[in-house]
Amino acid sequence: xxxxxxxxxxxxxxxxxxxxxxxxxxxxxxxxxxxxxxxxxxxxxxxxxxxxxxxxxxxxxxxxxxxxxxxxxxxxxxxxxxxxxxxxxxxxxxxxxxxxxxxxxxxxxxxxxxxxxxxxxxxxxxxxxxxxxxxxxxxxxxxxxxxxxxxxxxxxxxxxxxxxxxxxxxxxxxxxxxxxxxxxxxxxxxxxxxxxxxxxxxxxxxxxxxxxxxxxxxxxxxxxxxxxxxxxxxxxxxxxxxxxxxxxxxxxxxxxxxxxxxxxxxxxxxxxxxxxxxx
Amino acid sequence: xxxxxxxxxxxxxxxxxxxxxxxxxxxxxxxxxxxxxxxxxxxxxxxxxxxxxxxxxxxxxxxxxxxxxxxxxxxxxxxxxxxxxxxxxxxxxxxxxxxxxxxxxxxxxxxxxxxxxxxxxxxxxxxxxxxxxxxxxxxxxxxxxxxxxxxxxxxxxxxxxxxxxxxxxxxxxxxxxxxxxxxxxxxxxxxxxxxxxxxxxxxxxxxxxxxxxxxxxxxxxxxxxxxxxxxxxxxxxxxxxxxxxxxxxxxxxxxxxxxxxxxxxxxxxxxxxxxxxxxxxxxxxxxxxxxxxxxxxxxxxxxxxxxxxxxxxxxxxxxxxxxxxxxxxxxxxxxxxxxxxxxxxxxxxxxxxxxxxxxxxxxxxxxxxxxxxxxxxxxxxxxxx
Numbered sequence: 001x002x003x004x005x006x007x008x009x010x011x012x013x014x015x016x017x018x019x020x021x022x023x024x025x026x027x028x029x030x031x032x033x034x035x036x037x038x039x040x041x042x043x044x045x046x047x048x049x050x051x052x053x054x055x056x057x058x059x060x061x062x063x064x065x066x067x068x069x070x071x072x073x074x075x076x077x078x079x080x081x082x083x084x085x086x087x088x089x090x091x092x093x094x095x096x097x098x099x100x101x102x103x104x105x106x107x108x109x110x111x112x113x114x115x116x117x118x119x120x121x122x123x124x125x126x127x128x129x130x131x132x133x134x135x136x137x138x139x140x141x142x143x144x145x146x147x148x149x150x151x152x153x154x155x156x157x158x159x160x161x162x163x164x165x166x167x168x169x170x171x172x173x174x175x176x177x178x179x180x181x182x183x184x185x186x187x188x189x190x191x192x193x194x195x196x197x198x199x200x201x202x203x204x205x206x207x208x209x210x211x212x213x214x215x216x217x218x219x220x221x222x223x224x225x226x227x228x229x230x231x232x233x234x235x236x237x238x239x240x241x242x243x244x245x246x247x248x249x250x251x252x253x254x255x256x257x258x259x260x261x262x263x264x265x266x267x268x269x270x271x272x273x274x275x276x277x278x279x
Numbered sequence: 280x281x282x283x284x285x286x287x288x289x290x291x292x293x294x295x296x297x298x299x300x301x302x303x304x305x306x307x308x309x310x311x312x313x314x315x316x317x318x319x320x321x322x323x324x325x326x327x328x329x330x331x332x333x334x335x336x337x338x339x340x341x342x343x344x345x346x347x348x349x350x351x352x353x354x355x356x357x358x359x360x361x362x363x364x365x366x367x368x369x370x371x372x373x374x375x376x377x378x379x380x381x382x383x384x385x386x387x388x389x390x391x392x393x394x395x396x397x398x399x400x401x402x403x404x405x406x407x408x409x410x411x412x413x414x415x416x417x418x419x420x421x422x423x424x425x426x427x428x429x430x431x432x433x434x435x436x437x438x439x440x441x442x443x444x445x446x447x448x449x450x451x452x453x454x455x456x457x458x459x460x461x462x463x464x465x466x467x468x469x470x471x472x473x474x475x476x477x478x479x480x481x482x483x484x485x486x487x488x489x490x491x492x493x494x495x496x497x498x499x500x501x502x503x504x505x506x507x508x509x510x511x512x513x514x515x516x517x518x519x520x521x522x523x524x525x526x527x528x529x530x531x532x533x534x535x536x537x538x539x540x541x542x543x544x545x546x547x548x549x550x551x552x553x554x555x556x557x558x559x560x561x562x563x564x565x566x567x568x569x570x571x572x573x574x575x576x577x578x579x580x581x582x583x584x585x586x587x588x589x590x591x592x593x594x595x596x597x598x599x600x601x602x603x604x605x606x607x608x609x610x611x612x613x614x615x616x617x618x619x620x621x622x623x624x625x626x627x628x629x630x631x632x633x634x635x636x637x638x639x640x641x642x643x644x645x646x647x648x649x650x651x652x653x654x655x656x657x658x659x660x661x662x663x664x
Binding site: 166169171173175176177178180186187190191 | 388
C-alpha cells in the first residue's frame, strides 16, 4: 500500500523534475535560438517579428572586408593557441602524473590558477606587466595571452586521460628495451591521442570566442571576431550581427562536435570486432 | 615416499648467496645479496639473499604484501633497492636502467599495447635490438607458433580473449631471448579452466626454451605444480627455499605449514622423549608418539603439524589415534574433506579418499596418523631438525 503511495509521489516528483529541466534548457538555449533564427530574417531590423526568410545577411558578411579580416585573425590566433597549448598541456600532464618531485602539488595548483582568476583581472594584469617592461602590444602577445587562458583546461583534460593510462604499458615498453623517450613516443603519446585532440579543440574554442581579455591585449587596429561584433554593436543592431553570431556558434560548437565524432569513429574502428570465444 | 625428517635440509636463515643450483658450478642467472628494499620508513623486503640457477623455474610464493612482487620488480629495475646488490648473469645491475637489463616481463593484466596489433606487440622488443626486418618477421612467426596462436599477427589485443592475450604477452616477453623471464601473477586474471591450461603451457615453453623463469604467485597450487624451486616469503623475508616436495612435506616454519595446504597444527607438550621419537600430550587431550629428529626436553611446548591428507579415517593400524565430532563434510566426488572438532577447542581438517559412506555432520569418527606422517615445530614455530 505504502509502496503505491510512494510510486504516485515518485511520479509527480519526476514530472516536476522534467518540467524544471525543460525550463532550464529553454532558459539556456532561447537566446542562442533567437540569434540563429533572426539571422535568416529578411527584415532590416535585427528583431522579431520575422518578415521572411533570407540569406542576404550572410551574403553581406562575405562582402564585409573588416569581418573577413577579423575572422582570419581569430582563426590564426586560435590555431596557434591550440598547437602550443596542446604541446604544453601534454608535457605538463605527463610530468604531473608520472613523476614525483618536491613542490609538485604547488605546481599542479599553479598551472590551474589562471582558470580561477577572473579574465578581466588577467587581462589588466598582463597589460600592466608589458607596460612595466616597456613592450608594445603585438599579435604575438595576444596569442601568448590566449595560451595563458587555455593551458589550465588542456592540462586538466590531458591529466584526466593520463591518470587513466595504466603504468604497466609504459613498464612493458621499458622492459622490452625502449628508452624513456621511445616509450613516450611509441606508447604513451598514442594512448593520449583522445586527450590531445580534445585539448586542441578546447584550446581552439577558448581562444576563438574569447572577448574580454582580447579587448585588453589586441594591438591597435586588430580585431578578432568577438571584438568585431562588439564594435559593430556600438554602431547599430544590424541583422548582420545575428548572422555573424550564428557563424561563431557553428564554429565553436561544430568543431568540437566534429572532433568528437572523428575520435569516436576511430576508436570504433579499433574495436570493430568483439573478442572471439576461447580457442 | 615416506618423508623422513632426518633428511630435510635448507637451513634458516639462508646464508648470503645461497646457491640453489645444487652442484652445478655455473654462474647463477640472477643473484640477490643482502637486498633490502624500503619505501620511506616501510621496509618491504629485508636481508634477501637468493641465487637462481640458469634454466630453472623459481617461484616466489607468499600472501599479498609479503614483498614477492617487489622482489620481481627489483630484478626488472622498476623498484630501486636500498641495500645490497642484484646481479643478472654475473653483471651487477643496481644502476642499470630497466631498458638495458634484457629481461622479459609478463604482467597480471597482460599489458599488451592496445593500439598495436599482435605482430607489432611481439616485435616491439626486437625493434630495439638491431634485428633486421626479415629476421623480426621470422622470430615473431616462430614465437606465435610457440604460444599456439600462429596467424594472429593482424589482430588487435581487444579482439583476443584473456587467455590469448596472455599468450601474446608471453610471446612478446620471450621473442628476444631475454636472460630471465619474470612473470608477475600471470594467471590470476584468467578463469579457472584457462588457468590450468596456461600453467602447463608456460611450463612447457620454459622447458623448451631453457629460459630462466621467476614466477610470482600467491596460489600454492601454481607454485607446487610449476616450480623447480619455491621461495616462500612472508612479511618481507624468506621463510623457506626448497623444491615443491621439500616445502610441502617438511615446512620449515609454522607459516609455511599453514600457507601451503592449510596443515593441522596440534599444540602440545613433550611428555617423553627417546633419541628418535617423542611422545606429545596434545592440548586437545590425546597423546601422540611421533618421530623426532633429536631428543627433546620433557615439558617443551611443541606443535605437531599433520597434513589433512595424512589423517586417515577409521580404526586403522596407524600409530596415533584421535577422535572427534564432524563439524562439516565437503563431498568432492572422489574424496571428502572433513572438519573435525577433536576437543580442547582444536579443529582439524582431514582430506581422505571415500571409504564407504562419508560421515555426516555431528557424527563421531576415529582418526589416525603415522608417527612419521608429521613435522614437529618448536615454541618459536621453527621446524625441529
